[in-house]
Amino acid sequence: MASNLIIRKLLSNKEQGLKNVSNVFRSVSEYGSTCPCHGIRQGLCKGSSSLNNVNNNNKSVSTTTTTSSVTPLIFDMKSSTSSSSSSSIITNTNIINNNNYNNLGRYSSTATVQPDYDYAFEVSAANIRFGKGVTREVGQDLKALNAKYVCVFTDPNLVALGNSSPVWTVCESLKNNGINFVLYDKVCIEPTDHSFKDAIQFVKQHERPFDAFVAVGGGSTMDTAKAANLYTTYPTDNFLEYVNAPIGLGRPIPGPLKPLIAIPTTAGTGSEATGVAVFHLVDMNAKTGISNRKLKPTLGIVDPDNTRTMPRTVAIASGFDQLCHALESFTAIPFNRRSPRPASPSLRPSYQGSNPVADIWALQSLELIHKYLPLAVEDPSNDEARAQVMLGATFAGIGIENAGVHLCHGMSYAVSGMVRDYKPEGYNTDKPMIPHGLSVVLHAPAVFNFTGISNPQRHLHCAKLMGADITNVRDEDSGRVLSDQIRKIMRRLDVPDGLTAVGYNHNDIPALVTGTLPQHRVTKLSPRPVGAEELTKLFEDSMTIY
Structure with missing residues (x-):
């Protein structure tokens, strides 16, 4: 009986199944397995049988590859009962062919093989909690982390909102859970190396070390907290030591940082999920940043209530940042x-x-x-x-x-x-x-x-x-x-x-x-x-x- 139900289900999804098979092949074509003759992606190898199969007959789908060192990840979230607004999530829609390659010389199958291409990607998971009102839980999170003394970062505009501010909600949660804290409310919108250094010095000047950090604000606040966490955990005489090359030295972060909980009050930067801190380097009049997975917040608390007070122009700018991130x-x-x-x-x-x-x-x-x-x-x-x-x-x-x-x-x-x-x-x-x-x-x-x-x-x-x-x-x-x-x-x-x-x-x-x-x-x-x-x-x- 169970077998009959499974068969009927498979038959009802026949068309979707065929699409998934095609998507698997397409993903392999772009990301896929390596050829045995050069150790590069099959799509770049003149001798690759899978490439020849595609070029000779784009209407047929070959599922044969010479090796399969990389298994493509294909996710299709569209079911047969989904609404018209839903969309099939695919990893690639391009069937490789000679015309596409020859549109740009560096993609040509006759291009010189570069043996130093990377061959792997790494997934860095973000710890995210999403929901209306979840900001109130931050005190419990810090208590679970055994944090006794915390530095809260924010900007003066949010503080000025008084008890309607997400900062107020955070402070009340910390008090209710017995967490001692200090508020740093001088975060600079579009931070500079000078404003980063001011925040770093603020943290350093406290004789009692902080156990954890909380950032309440937009990307500027979260990035400032990341920098303060880094430079007080692993101090250096050269501020550029961790800054991205070629502007900085690009030194890797030596080890883990202290817990940082990021609570965004804008919708666009995504800084609660990234290991990046961006700033303006004043002396060079250039914008740059620090990029390392260890900078990523311990937890991102994403609460829609926190964008209620966001001005229209801030909503537009941060929203288009998000759009470009995706594209x-x-x-x-x-x-x-x-x-x-x-x-x-x-x-x-x-x-x-x-x-x-x-x-x-x-x-x-x-x-x-x-x-x-x-x-x-x-x-x-x-x-x-x-x-x-x-x-x-x-x-x-x-x-x-x-x-x-x-x-x-x-x-x-x-x-x-x-x-x-x-x-x-x-x-x-x-x-x-x-x-x-x-x-x-x-x-x-x-x-x-x-x-x-x-x-x-x-x-x-x-x-x-x-x-x-x-x-x-x-x-x-x-x-x-x-x-x-x-x-x-x-x-x-x-x-x-x-x-x-x-x-x-x-x-x-x-x-x-x-x-x-x-x-x-x-x-x-x-x-x-x-x-x-x-x-x-x-x-x-x-x-x-x-």
Whole structure:
């Protein structure tokens, strides 16, 4: 009887099963197994039988590979009873063929083999608790960690909200659970190395060492707490020691850090799920950061109640940061095209390139942000929309923690660092600044128009999730179609019209290019290689958007 039920179930899912088989082959084609003759991905080997099978007959699916050292991870969350708004989550939609390879020379099957490509990806799991009102649980979490003395980080804007602030909720929870704490409320929005050092010194000056840290705020607060935790746990005379190369020395973090609980009050940075802390290096007038999995918070408490007081412009900027996290991690160079191969597993970067696991988080985030960000911005009382945007931000954070970002973020650092006199509405700041998410998304239309040809099907899949009709769209138009969808949501939410709207002009482009070139950690993940010439064109195309 049970066997009959199983057979009927399999027959009813026949079409979906065939799709899954196709998806398995597609994932192997991009990420898949290695050829025995060169030790590289089969799709790059002229002698690979699986590549020949695809090129000779794209209508047939071969499930035979010469080796299978990597088992692709395929997840399909669409059932036969799902609603029309649901979407099949796939790891790759591109069947490799000669035409796709020859669109970009470095993907050609005749290209010189580079033996130092990486061959593995590593998944870094984030500890996340999501739910309305979960901020009240933080005291119990710290008690369970046996923390007796805690430093709470936040910014003055949240403190000024009084007893309606998430900071108040955190402090009450700590008091109720007998946790002694000290409040540091001088976090700088869009932090600098100077503001990081101020926070580090604040922690150092207390004779009694802190057992744990809590960050209540946006990405700036969470990143500041990460830096304070690092530099007080493993002090160094050279601040640049842990900062990403080539700006810093890029030294690995020697060991585990103290517990850090991150409680975001914005929806976009995803910092509660990442081992990254970003700041502006004043002396070099450049934005850079520290990236190491050990920086990742012990727990991220994601509470939709905490975004109720978020100003409209903050919601827009942080939401577009999330959008670009999802798009960039999904379209980044595949992990097995990244070089150099690390000398040891401990040196494998978290920004390792797109991979099947990170893809899942990126695509789910993209769906949520496209559907709910406009609703949450236009009606802040829409609790469901705000909750879904916040959840999507965490999804995207997990995605970039395991894949990375590329050109939108790489170009944004120079734009944020060289700001002259732009002061955005809704940000209580006495200095010029360009919010991080805004500096990122201003490049998105130009960037994805440029990268589209590297993998048309991936870009078209993103465009479809953002509402585009991709029927009969040519591969060479994939970047334009995705860029058009990005422009639509930017225009709907009144994002400034390009770099000119935030104070830049064409004379600034050489300096912007110079500021972007050192951002190797992210720019090297671009699916198309970029140098000064390509960056110049991208900045030119970003001067105006609409």
